[in-house]
Amino acid sequence: MQLLHEYDIIVAGAGIAGISAAIKAGNMGASVLLIEHYGFVGGMSTAGMVSPFMKHSINGVSLVEGVFQSIEKEMRKIGGMIDNGFYANSFRSAAFNLLSSANVTVLLHCEIEALKKNEREITEIHLFAEQNRFEIKGKVFIDTTGDAYLVYTGGFNWVKGDEKTGYLQALTLFFRMGGINLVKVAEYASANRHDFFNWMDYNFNFDKIISVAGFFSFVKRAINEGRLPKEIEYIFFTTLPESEEGSFNTSNVLGLDGSTSSDLTKAELIGRKQANDVVKLLQDEVPGFENSYLLETATQIGVRETRRAIGDYVVTGIDISSGSKFEDAIARGCYGIDIHGQKGENSRMEHLREGEYYEIPFRSLMVKDADNLLVAGRCISSTREGHSALRIMPTSSATGEAAGAAAALSVRKGTGLRQLIYSDLFRELSYNLKNL
Numbered sequence: 001m002q003l004l005h006e007y008d009i010i011v012a013g014a015g016i017a018g019i020s021a022a023i024k025a026g027n028m029g030a031s032v033l034l035i036e037h038y039g040f041v042g043g044m045s046t047a048g049m050v051s052p053f054m055k056h057s058i059n060g061v062s063l064v065e066g067v068f069q070s071i072e073k074e075m076r077k078i079g080g081m082i083d084n085g086f087y088a089n090s091f092r093s094a095a096f097n098l099l100s101s102a103n104v105t106v107l108l109h110c111e112i113e114a115l116k117k118n119e120r121e122i123t124e125i126h127l128f129a130e131q132n133r134f135e136i137k138g139k140v141f142i143d144t145t146g147d148a149y150l151v152y153t154g155g156f157n158w159v160k161g162d163e164k165t166g167y168l169q170a171l172t173l174f175f176r177m178g179g180i181n182l183v184k185v186a187e188y189a190s191a192n193r194h195d196f197f198n199w200m201d202y203n204f205n206f207d208k209i210i211s212v213a214g215f216f217s218f219v220k221r222a223i224n225e226g227r228l229p230k231e232i233e234y235i236f237f238t239t240l241p242e243s244e245e246g247s248f249n250t251s252n253v254l255g256l257d258g259s260t261s262s263d264l265t266k267a268e269l270i271g272r273k274q275a276n277d278v279v280k281l282l283q284d285e286v287p288g289f290e291n292s293y294l295l296e297t298a299t300q301i302g303v304r305e306t307r308r309a310i311g312d313y314v315v316t317g318i319d320i321s322s323g324s325k326f327e328d329a330i331a332r333g334c335y336g337i338d339i340h341g342q343k344g345e346n347s348r349m350e351h352l353r354e355g356e357y358y359e360i361p362f363r364s365l366m367v368k369d370a371d372n373l374l375v376a377g378r379c380i381s382s383t384r385e386g387h388s389a390l391r392i393m394p395t396s397s398a399t400g401e402a403a404g405a406a407a408a409l410s411v412r413k414g415t416g417l418r419q420l421i422y423s424d425l426f427r428e429l430s431y432n433l434k435n436l
């Protein structure tokens with residue numbers, strides 16, 4: 001692969017936000033370089049094995065269209081998605097296909113060493129790849145690293161954690177099990193509802209993704225007997241397409257910061273031990289798991305929250321819960337505040353009323369004091385509460401796509417990002433405010 005000395009747009013981080021940004025900008029005719037330190041794309045959706053896509057529809061209408069729907073369509077085509085759940089491997093393949101059709105140059109196994117900038121503009125990114133150093137110029141940069149790494153490296157402003165306590169959300173190592181007798185699990189849950197969350201739906205339809213969450217008495221007994229660490233609060237899994245498989249969002253790693261290597265190392269070890277302990281408990285005691293087995297653990301522990309950029313607008317928890325609308329709206333969401341509590345902190349899940357939604361303004365993607373740097377995905381400019389709602393995959397894809405569109409438009413018109421005319425940008429986006 002021949003790397004160019006300059007690209008119109010450089011996107012850092014190939015999670016769902018970066019993939020969506022790169023595909024959109026590529027399809028709009030810009031030359032795009034997407035850089036990623038893993039050997040595959042997808043970020044939390046693949047390395048973290050996070051599935052399913054969280055709520056993003058109201059009254060049967062999806063609030064996120066465009067690239068997100070193309071990814072879904074591509075995954076269904078290869079048999080890797082049903083309902084709202086998918087396999088990490090299908091996500092990788094679907095994303096690679098779409099990136100290639102959009103003529104995006106993808107550089108994997110690559111580390112960002114530094115940024116060169118003139119006060120408010122980044123001019124070059126310095127990369128370490130193939131045991132060589134590369135200095136690549138770009139007109140617009142998009143930070144989709146999840147950790148606001150370009151913002152941090154470029155010396156722009158960012159925040160991290162809760163505004164008062166500094167708490168970061170809990171970390172979770174996903175794992176996948178096979179050989180589960182789902183009918184037996186469903187029968188057990190239906191007959192023991194007190195042992196499960198009250199939001200569970202007991203009309204089990206095995207053609208769709210099923211969520212099972214609770215097993216409180218098993219967890220409590222195992223903790224009392226020293227067989228499970230006390231951080232585990234419940235066992236939660238969702239089924240996977242046409243299989244006897246479940247994807248477990250159960251481990252609960254507290255007190256560590258997912259943006260530092262030393263804390264991440266500790267978290268990986270704790271998460272792995274928790275996953276193994278939960279698997280043993282399920283196999284030994286829980287009806288339906290007698291013949292189950294561990295298929296795989298995620299490549300990396302799931303990180304919900306690290307740095308957030310400070311942008312021209314900061315999306316707050318009140319914007320989420322009151323359904324704020326904006327004149328420069330570029331995306332919409334209907335998922336509420338969802339904080340997985342830290343040690344000493346209660347978890348929160350605050351749903352919006354059915355039918356309500358909020359908008360996300362373009363200004364929350366524009367990094368303050370930077371003229372050619374956008375953020376998208378889970379590191380956009382927001383308070384901790386705002387972030388906890390905006391971070392889900394469909395919304396991350398929507399902000400990514402908007403960042404890609406803005407960057408490509410700015411290059412096409414030769415205008416700064418802040419000088420773009422909103423109606424021009426809106427025309428490039430794939431949703432219509434009137435369709436609700």
Ligand SMILES: Cc1cc2nc3c(=O)[nH]c(=O)nc-3n(C[C@H](O)[C@H](O)[C@H](O)COP(=O)(O)OP(=O)(O)OC[C@H]3O[C@@H](n4cnc5c(N)ncnc54)[C@H](O)[C@@H]3O)c2cc1C
Pocket residue numbers: 012013014015016017018035036037038041042043044045048050051052053054110111112144145146147149171172173249301302303304376377378379391392393394396
């Ligand atoms: C445990 C857990 C459960 C979740 N559950 C759900 C759920 O059920 N449904 C849902 O919709 N959402 C869920 N989420 C949220 C969602 O998965 C993420 O917030 C979302 O995927 C973030 O996407 P992103 O593209 O912004 O960031 P990421 O997916 O984090 O992608 C960032 C990418 O940047 C790369 N990168 C980072 N730094 C560098 C660097 N310096 N150089 C090169 N590359 C770099 C990373 O390797 C990664 O590929 C969950 C998250 C977690 C952690």
